[in-house]
Amino acid sequence: MAVVGYGHSKFGVRNDVNMAELAYEAIKEALETANLEPKDIEHVTVANAGGWSSEPLPAVVVAEYAGLTDKPLHRVEAACASGSSAVATAYMAVASGQADIAMAVGLEKMNESPTPTVVEFIGRAGNYFWEFQNFGLTFPGYYALYATAYMSRYGATEEDMCQVAIKNHYYASMNPRAQFPRRIDMETCMKSRYIAWPLKLYDSSPITDGAAAVVLASEEVAKKLTDSPVWIHAIGSSSGTANLSKRDNFTGLRAAQLAAQMAYKRAGLEAENAARYFDAAEVHDCFTIAEIMAYEDLGFAKRGEGYKLVKEGQTYIGGLIPVNLSGGLKAKGHPIGATGVSMVVELTKQLLHKVEPGRQAPIKKGMAIAHNVGGTGHYAYVTILGLEKPRGR
Amino acid sequence: MAVVGYGHSKFGVRNDVNMAELAYEAIKEALETANLEPKDIEHVTVANAGGWSSEPLPAVVVAEYAGLTDKPLHRVEAACASGSSAVATAYMAVASGQADIAMAVGLEKMNESPTPTVVEFIGRAGNYFWEFQNFGLTFPGYYALYATAYMSRYGATEEDMCQVAIKNHYYASMNPRAQFPRRIDMETCMKSRYIAWPLKLYDSSPITDGAAAVVLASEEVAKKLTDSPVWIHAIGSSSGTANLSKRDNFTGLRAAQLAAQMAYKRAGLEAENAARYFDAAEVHDCFTIAEIMAYEDLGFAKRGEGYKLVKEGQTYIGGLIPVNLSGGLKAKGHPIGATGVSMVVELTKQLLHKVEPGRQAPIKKGMAIAHNVGGTGHYAYVTILGLEKPRGR
Numbered sequence: 001m002a003v004v005g006y007g008h009s010k011f012g013v014r015n016d017v018n019m020a021e022l023a024y025e026a027i028k029e030a031l032e033t034a035n036l037e038p039k040d041i042e043h044v045t046v047a048n049a050g051g052w053s054s055e056p057l058p059a060v061v062v063a064e065y066a067g068l069t070d071k072p073l074h075r076v077e078a079a080c081a082s083g084s085s086a087v088a089t090a091y092m093a094v095a096s097g098q099a100d101i102a103m104a105v106g107l108e109k110m111n112e113s114p115t116p117t118v119v120e121f122i123g124r125a126g127n128y129f130w131e132f133q134n135f136g137l138t139f140p141g142y143y144a145l146y147a148t149a150y151m152s153r154y155g156a157t158e159e160d161m162c163q164v165a166i167k168n169h170y171y172a173s174m175n176p177r178a179q180f181p182r183r184i185d186m187e188t189c190m191k192s193r194y195i196a197w198p199l200k201l202y203d204s205s206p207i208t209d210g211a212a213a214v215v216l217a218s219e220e221v222a223k224k225l226t227d228s229p230v231w232i233h234a235i236g237s238s239s240g241t242a243n244l245s246k247r248d249n250f251t252g253l254r255a256a257q258l259a260a261q262m263a264y265k266r267a268g269l270e271a272e273n274a275a276r277y278f279d280a281a282e283v284h285d286c287f288t289i290a291e292i293m294a295y296e297d298l299g300f301a302k303r304g305e306g307y308k309l310v311k312e313g314q315t316y317i318g319g320l321i322p323v324n325l326s327g328g329l330k331a332k333g334h335p336i337g338a339t340g341v342s343m344v345v346e347l348t349k350q351l352l353h354k355v356e357p358g359r360q361a362p363i364k365k366g367m368a369i370a371h372n373v374g375g376t377g378h379y380a381y382v383t384i385l386g387l388e389k390p391r392g393r
Numbered sequence: 394m395a396v397v398g399y400g401h402s403k404f405g406v407r408n409d410v411n412m413a414e415l416a417y418e419a420i421k422e423a424l425e426t427a428n429l430e431p432k433d434i435e436h437v438t439v440a441n442a443g444g445w446s447s448e449p450l451p452a453v454v455v456a457e458y459a460g461l462t463d464k465p466l467h468r469v470e471a472a473c474a475s476g477s478s479a480v481a482t483a484y485m486a487v488a489s490g491q492a493d494i495a496m497a498v499g500l501e502k503m504n505e506s507p508t509p510t511v512v513e514f515i516g517r518a519g520n521y522f523w524e525f526q527n528f529g530l531t532f533p534g535y536y537a538l539y540a541t542a543y544m545s546r547y548g549a550t551e552e553d554m555c556q557v558a559i560k561n562h563y564y565a566s567m568n569p570r571a572q573f574p575r576r577i578d579m580e581t582c583m584k585s586r587y588i589a590w591p592l593k594l595y596d597s598s599p600i601t602d603g604a605a606a607v608v609l610a611s612e613e614v615a616k617k618l619t620d621s622p623v624w625i626h627a628i629g630s631s632s633g634t635a636n637l638s639k640r641d642n643f644t645g646l647r648a649a650q651l652a653a654q655m656a657y658k659r660a661g662l663e664a665e666n667a668a669r670y671f672d673a674a675e676v677h678d679c680f681t682i683a684e685i686m687a688y689e690d691l692g693f694a695k696r697g698e699g700y701k702l703v704k705e706g707q708t709y710i711g712g713l714i715p716v717n718l719s720g721g722l723k724a725k726g727h728p729i730g731a732t733g734v735s736m737v738v739e740l741t742k743q744l745l746h747k748v749e750p751g752r753q754a755p756i757k758k759g760m761a762i763a764h765n766v767g768g769t770g771h772y773a774y775v776t777i778l779g780l781e782k783p784r785g786r
Contacts, residue, residue, distance in 0.1 A: 044632075049449075050443075051444075051449055056442075056444055057470075057472050057635070057767075057768065057771065059470070059471065059632075059772075060472075060632060060634075060635045060768065060771040060772065061635060063632060064634050064635060064636070069631075069632045069633050069634055069648075070631060070632065070633065070647075070648075070651060071631060071632060072481075072630040072631060072632070073471070073630075073631075073632035073772060074469050074470065074471040074475075074478040074481075074482075074630075074772065075469065075470040075471065076467050076468065076469050076470075076482075077450075077452070077467065077468040077469075077470065078452065078466070078467040078468065079450050079453075082467075085467040088465075088467075088491075089467075089469075089482060089485070091489070091491075092482070092485035092486055092488075092489040092491055093485055093489075094489075095485075095488075095489035095490065095491070096484070096485040096486075096487075096488035096489040097488065098481075098484075098485055098488070098628075235491075237465040237466075237467075238462075238463060238464060238465060238466075239437075239452075239453060239456060239462045239463065239464060239465070239466035240453075240462050240463065241453075241457050241462055242450070242453045242454060242457060243457070254463075255462075255463075258463060374450075375450065375453065378450065378453040379452075379453065379466060379467065
């Protein structure tokens with residue numbers, strides 16, 4: 001199965017468009033890159049976490065505006081991993097023979113809600129009735145627990161976390177579709193205000209409106225449609241407790257580790273030193289600490305050594321493995337339902353040498369990996385793409 | 394692929410349980426009937442339309458309580474057809490080889506919201522920004538448009554629609570898990586108050602809390618697990634405009650017609666006189682007019698003659714095709730996310746001779762069909778089950 005079309009809206013505060021128009025920016029581009037008409041799409045999955053808008057049924061609104069009704073259509077949600085769930089569902093639609101060509105659309109229009117509402121809504125995405133309601137844990141609060149645990153156990157510093165933000169803003173500065181396409185320096189990050197100690201404003205991803213779409217096709221159809229398919233080698237996914245008091249440790253996300261294991265196994269790769277396989281990675285940096293944990297959960301670094309990768313520049317182009325050349329959630333933006341689809345769009349374009357100069361990874365190995373987390377590891381997806389057709393399935 | 398486990402909660406006003414406990418009533422029974430442990434389930438899809446509760450991420454809450462985390466997990470939504478979307482997604486998970494055993498759980502806890510909120514939320518499930526906000530169209534209002542169009546064109550009466558309610562309450566009276574397990578007569582129905590003329594209280598399905606779950610397994614695994622698998626012969630699905638002003642006519646639902654065509658084609662059946670294939674049907678009677686249109690959209694009756702089926706008793710046991718022996722949405726209840734799964738549970742039990750006396754269909758043909766609509770035909774699913782393994786796929 002291959003990605004044969006990919007589209008991406010400008011991310012940011014998008015009060016200039018409604019939900020359907022925003023999605024269509026991505027859908028239109030995905031259809032154009034696939035050389036397809038809406039009628040050719042046989043199955044549509046829309047990822048949207050929802051709750052921000054007056055529109056409770058986003059899938060039909062999005063599909064209708066784009067001419068994608070009269071066919072199987074539904075919405076999926078897995079918190080901030082909703083977009084990856086859409087890609088995984090479109091993958092299953094094609095792999096099951098229910099469709100030859102399927103589309104996954106991710107979108108979120110978060111700025112329709114006033115800021116306190118958004119923050120409350122995201123806070124509820126932890127463990128609502130116990131942790132949010134009783135202790136007032138917000139989402140930055142959750143990741144702050146991870147950050148303090150990680151710093152305490154492994155000696156990472158606030159500067160180390162800011163290195164993630166600096167790198168991701170650096171690459172976002174070359175991505176015209178990023179919400180914050182500008183560089184920041186260490187002083188800006190370190191002097192930014194605390195959101196939940198030790199996480200500061202510049203450790204945190206923003207509230208974003210945006211959309212992304214991919215078209216997936218069976219091998220037979222993909223070969224007819226394009227000379228440059230990007231193959232899906234494997235998707236791994238898992239889930240974990242929403243209740244942080246039940247977690248074994250706060251220095252990694254078990255669901256992401258399980259998703260990575262599943263993806264590596266299905267792709268026939270070893271988990272150890274997995275960075276060796278990939279030209280580029282997009283990982284879930286909702287907060288800077290999350291990117292550091294992602295390095296370790298994906299096997300790019302040993303446990304407790306992830307922060308050294310970014311400190312040493314190993315996740316820039318030219319290092320061990322370039323990570324978040326799109327700018328990441330941190331600087332490209334994080335429209336919840338779109339993020340997982342956006343990662344697959346970005347990596348497809350990376351593998352095809354189609355991103356802007358300065359943030360294009362050298363493509364030598366022909367493989368790339370996406371890591372997308374929902375909640376604080378409530379859900380996790382790991383998706384492996386490649387220029388060569390996968391052996392086996 | 395086969396249904397190897399099935400579970401169903403009591404439907405009704407379920408203030409006695411929280412969301413996870415309600416879902417677990419169905420999950421526990423589904424695991425028990427499948428003779429499986431939570432660890433055996435490899436993929437979990439939770440259907441929930443949501444918006445009623447403070448809990449914005451129901452899938453992880455439901456799965457965690459049932460011991461179903463540490464595995465692929467997500468939520469799907471297709472309005473009132475969300476449950477069928479979960480079954481279809483679980484089907485794709487197994488058919489694609491991503492899992493050998495998958496679970497679809499549907500649940501809705503609607504009574505957490507005060508009544509005006511529920512009515513507004515459901516009203517928004519039409520075309521929000523145009524029809525709801527500008528004209529105040531509520532959900533009964535939408536179906537009233539269909540009812541008046543149908544009555545005007547084909548001569549059906551309010552009494553004919555009440556016949557649907559009388560039949561469905563009759564069968565619900567023998568279903569202890571129904572919300573309203575009691576008979577009604579013509580006078581009760583006809584004298585009930587108008588909700589949206591010509592639809593009365595007894596033409597309308599209620600606000601319901603409930604859950605249902607099924608376990609699906611690949612052929613190889615199903616044969617090991619059980620001597621009585623119920624095979625999924627086909628799933629058809631489609632979608633249509635949310636905007637009623639764009640619809641060609643108001644006497645049938647195009648999305649349901651397309652879904653039926655797809656399902657019949659995939660199952661190798663002819664659409665004409667399709668009632669001949671089935672021992673029982675569960676159809677989407679959110680309002681009584683919807684059941685009448687379903688007869689026609691499924692090919693049980695010619696266009697304009699559906700109302701005669703129920704008038705003549707042809708959709709009771711002993712007639713052409715018994716419909717909604719569970720009591721239907723009308724009297725069993727309609728917990729949005731659960732409904733589509735509940736239909737598959739009911740038909741599985743019908744085929745296996747496992748429902749209560751009096752509402753058990755004679756099983757002669759060994760096949761049954763479910764019809765589930767989201768919105769007013771925004772989404773539609775048709776699912777065909779059988780005791781014999783399907784030929785072809």
